[in-house]
Amino acid sequence: xxxxxxxxxxxWNDWATRxxxxxxxxxxxxxxxxxxxxxxxxxxxxxxVGPVEGKRLLHLQCHIGVDTLSWARRGARVTGADxxxxxxxxxxxxxxxxxxxxxxxxxxxxxxxxxxxxxxEVVYTSYGVLSWLRDVPRWGQIVAHFLEPGGIFYLAEIHPxxxxxxxxxxxxxxxxxxxxxxxxxxxxTVWPVEGSYAEPRDPARQAGxxxxxGPRLSxxxxxxxxxxxxxxxxxxxxIEFVHEYPECCYPHFPWMQRDERGWWRxxxxxxxxxxxFTVRAHR
Numbered sequence: 001x002x003x004x005x006x007x008x009x010x011x012w013n014d015w016a017t018r019x020x021x022x023x024x025x026x027x028x029x030x031x032x033x034x035x036x037x038x039x040x041x042x043x044x045x046x047x048x049v050g051p052v053e054g055k056r057l058l059h060l061q062c063h064i065g066v067d068t069l070s071w072a073r074r075g076a077r078v079t080g081a082d083x084x085x086x087x088x089x090x091x092x093x094x095x096x097x098x099x100x101x102x103x104x105x106x107x108x109x110x111x112x113x114x115x116x117x118x119x120x121e122v123v124y125t126s127y128g129v130l131s132w133l134r135d136v137p138r139w140g141q142i143v144a145h146f147l148e149p150g151g152i153f154y155l156a157e158i159h160p161x162x163x164x165x166x167x168x169x170x171x172x173x174x175x176x177x178x179x180x181x182x183x184x185x186x187x188x189t190v191w192p193v194e195g196s197y198a199e200p201r202d203p204a205r206q207a208g209x210x211x212x213x214g215p216r217l218s219x220x221x222x223x224x225x226x227x228x229x230x231x232x233x234x235x236x237x238x239i240e241f242v243h244e245y246p247e248c249c250y251p252h253f254p255w256m257q258r259d260e261r262g263w264w265r266x267x268x269x270x271x272x273x274x275x276x277f278t279v280r281a282h283r
Contacts (some may be wrong), residue, residue: 004219005108006186008132009083009110009194011216012063018196019064026250027198028066033099039073042156042249043261045126048278049154050155052076058120058146060112061129065091065104072100075076076122080104081112088118108197110138112146119148126156127249127276128197130228131163131220148282153237158252159244159274160224167253173273176253181222188219197250225277237281246271247277 019029028040036206054077059068062080064087072078072095082088088106095102107115123146135138143153168180180189193216229242247263248256252275256264265271 001009001280003085004134007217008219011080012084013086013217014216015196016064016084016090017197019088019198020046022196022198024198029064029198031066034066034094035071039070041070042263043068044072044278045154045156045244048156048243048280049122049124049152052122055121057122057124058116058132060109060123060125060143061132062091062104063087065094065102066102067126069095069098069102071124072102075213078102078262079120080117081107081109081116083108084280099112109133109142110135112142116146118146119151120146121148121151123147123151125151125154128158130157133223134221134225136184136223137231137234140228140235140237143232144283147237149283151283152240153279153281153283155228155279157215157228157277157279158248159277160222162248162252162273162275163222165253170253172255173253173270182224182225184222184227185267188221191218191220192216193218232279236282237250240282241278243278245276246276247275 020031022029024030027094027112034040047277052071055076057073057078058075059078059080062068068078068080068091075247080091082105085106088104091102092104095104105116123143130136141229147153160182164180164182166175166177169179170176229239233239246264249263255267256266258264
């Protein structure tokens, strides 16, 4: 584990502890609501993945497992994987407590084939995962490795086009200017972190993606839409669709407004930028 991954692991372990104690409706980190039956999956994802009852489903980079276990409640036989030992402990404990039958594996994504020796009918991953991976082509190979013939892969993710802007320098959509490269760089981008992205009052979220120096740093890599699709094709998958959406699962820009479905959008219907995208493929 290199210095970047070690720092990110410490960060995600801290976030796992924070998120397990939170009551965030925005990110689904409200374990009391989840225990009471709340589904943390977006209807869009449910519709695009389709029925999962009786299917073996692998959730890559599953964090504390609420999305994974939401699939279990829809009848899937779920396995979640994440490199954070604290997140896996929370997820497994929640599954055992609720009798949902989920299995959770702690492993670095690139080494997961060394400890998980089976294939799945569905591989799923969503929102805020790719920026933590330095090798997207290898990620595509991992996805294909775990899919059985005829199995489907589904990705929902933040659109990389939205990541080129620095919201700290603007107070509206009209003032946005490209600041960061759309294209992958040799070194990760370093972000000082205060608190957690899921805490609405966190200074880091109010100040923008690069907050005043805090106790931790995150190291994140750039990905492109073309790079993601190409990685899956080169790994042997067949792309069924790539959808791009103007909505986001969190207020990426501070002036975004939440709609009745829980998505964050530009005000006044000015949906000029892609904010998220989804990919479905099969092996």
